[in-house]
Amino acid sequence: MIRFLWSIAVSLISSVLGLLIAAWLIPGVSLSVSGFIIAVIVFTIAQGILGPFVFNVARQYASAILGGIGLVTTLISLFIASIFPGGLRIDGVLAWVLAPLVVWIVTALGGWILGYFLIKRRFGDKAEKRRKG
Structure with a gap:
């Protein structure tokens, strides 16, 4: 249960970083406080919900895009988040092309790096002690 909560925290932190960096770097992407x-x-x-769904649909109907699942999921997630008023706004074709790429890169790297430091180190050390134990 604790590992699951740490995974959620990592996802939230990497999402925060991804959205902030996209808003900072890409004209046409804005976030309101x-x-x-x-x-x-x-x-x-x-x-979290769309990742497995898009993967299964792509695997079944379009296996050529399996490598781009993260980008497709990020694009759809950005679209859904932009529907809610007063939060995320993306204007222009270039912003819609670049925003998923930037957010995907940041969330992927953030997930790996934060996941390593917060989850692997915390729980990996305990598992290693148990094995040696």
């Missing part, structure tokens, strides 16, 4: 938390939560939940 008042709706930022909702945008992050909606984006993170959409990522």
Whole structure:
């Protein structure tokens, strides 16, 4: 249970970083302070739910895009998060092309790096002690 909560924390932190960096780097992507938390939560939940669904659909009908599942999921999650008013806003074709790429890169790297430091080190050390024990 604790490991699951740490995984959620990693997802939320990497989503925060991804959305902030996209808003900072890409013209046409904006976040409002008042709706930022909702945008992050909606984006993170959409990522978690859509990931396995998009993977199964792609595996069944379009196996050539399996490598781009993360990008497709990020694009759909950004779209869903942008529907909620007052949080995330993406304007323009270039912003819609670049935002999923930037957010996907940041969340993937953030997930790996934060996952290693927060989850693997914390729980990996305990598992290693038990094995040696």
